[in-house]
Amino acid sequence: MAMEEGLRKCGPTLLEPIERLSIHAPSSCTSGVTSVLAARRGQVLGYGPREGWSGWDTVEAYLPRAERHDLIAELRSLSQGLGSFEFTFDHMTEISGRLADDIVHGRVAEKRAAG
Secondary structure, three states, X not given: OXXXXXXXXXXXXXXXXXXXXXXXXXXXXXXXXXXXXXXXXOXXXXXXXXXXXXXXEEEEEEEEHHHOOOHHXXXXXXXXXXXXXXXXXXXXXXEOHHHHHHXXXXXXXXXXXXX
16 A cells, blocks of 8 residues: 555656667558558658668658557558568657556556456
8 A cells, every 4th residue: 555655646657668660661662651650659760762672662760669569460461561670679768648547547457357
């Protein structure tokens, strides 16, 4: 009980991992790739021709790890099975607003259901 009270008083923040992605796809799919990233809370950093691959682009972006779970399926569907991506952890960022509220309420509901 003391822990719960202390957490309420200190105003904790939720953090989520952000990954840096390099997405490789045919140039005809670049606009679709940027739309997919925007729909997944991604931030496009830039794009340009893929070195050594005529007719292909590489899109650089930040994407929350939670939004990457089925990205490959959507990317392959968009690019007729040709697209791919690479990712690395980049940084942590604060979650706020409705998303943070949804996460907290979900955890509270799980705790109540467990006992």
